[in-house]
Amino acid sequence: MSKPRILVFAGSVRTGSLNETLAAFVARQLRALDADVSHISLNDYPMPLYNGDLEKAEGPPESAKKLHALFAAHQGIFIAGPEYNAGITPLAKNTIDWVSRVDISVYRTRAFALGAASDGRLGGYRSLMATRQVLELGCGAFVQPEMISVFHASKSWNEDGDLADTSAQRSARRAVEALAANARRYAA
Numbered sequence: 001m002s003k004p005r006i007l008v009f010a011g012s013v014r015t016g017s018l019n020e021t022l023a024a025f026v027a028r029q030l031r032a033l034d035a036d037v038s039h040i041s042l043n044d045y046p047m048p049l050y051n052g053d054l055e056k057a058e059g060p061p062e063s064a065k066k067l068h069a070l071f072a073a074h075q076g077i078f079i080a081g082p083e084y085n086a087g088i089t090p091l092a093k094n095t096i097d098w099v100s101r102v103d104i105s106v107y108r109t110r111a112f113a114l115g116a117a118s119d120g121r122l123g124g125y126r127s128l129m130a131t132r133q134v135l136e137l138g139c140g141a142f143v144q145p146e147m148i149s150v151f152h153a154s155k156s157w158n159e160d161g162d163l164a165d166t167s168a169q170r171s172a173r174r175a176v177e178a179l180a181a182n183a184r185r186y187a188a
C-alpha cells in the first residue's frame, strides 16, 4: 500500500509556539506510522489580510496559490490551531480563506484533522470547534471526529517529546492513526 501524504502546519508562527510543538509531535507520530509528511510553517507563506478589492485587482497572492498546490498534493492535512478569544486565529482563518479563493474544491477532496494546544484548562477546545465550523460548513471539508486538545500545554510534554499523560498519549495516537487511515481514502 502506498504511503499517505500528509501536510502538517500550525496556525501560529510565534517563536516557541505551543501549537508548533504539537504540529512537530504529530509530524513525528505520522512518520512513525510510515506516512509521507510535509511539515511547513505559515511563516513561509505570507499573505495580506483578505480584502475583496485586493483580490479583484491582483487575484490571490502567490503564497495562497503555492499553499493550494501543496494542499492538492497531499491526501491529509493536520492543523494545530491556537485559541484566540474562544475562536480561530486570524492567521489560520486568513490562510483558509485565501486558499478557498484559489479553488475551494481542494477542501472537499482530502481528510482534515485538528489539534490545539493552550496553557488554559480547555486546551483550545473552542478553537477546534470554530475551525471545524469553518472547514466543514464553510469549505465542505471532511474533518475527522478524532481531535487533539492539549491543556496546560507548557507542562504537558515529557523529555522524550511525547505527551506526559498516558491517556492524552492514547487519545493523540488515536487521532494520528485515524488521520493516516482517512488520508489513504483520498487520492492526491
Ligand SMILES: Cc1cc2nc3c(=O)[nH]c(=O)nc-3n(C[C@H](O)[C@H](O)[C@H](O)COP(=O)(O)O)c2cc1C
Binding pocket: 012, 013, 014, 016, 017, 018, 019, 020, 082, 083, 084, 085, 086, 087, 117, 118, 119, 120, 121, 122, 123, 124
Ligand atoms: C488575542 C488572544 C486571545 C487569546 N484567547 C485565548 C482563549 O480564548 N483561550 C485560550 O486558551 N488561550 C487564549 N489565548 C492564549 C493563547 O492560547 C496562547 O497565547 C498560546 O500560547 C498561543 O498559541 P501558540 O503558543 O501556538 O502561539 C489568547 C491569546 C491571544 C494573543
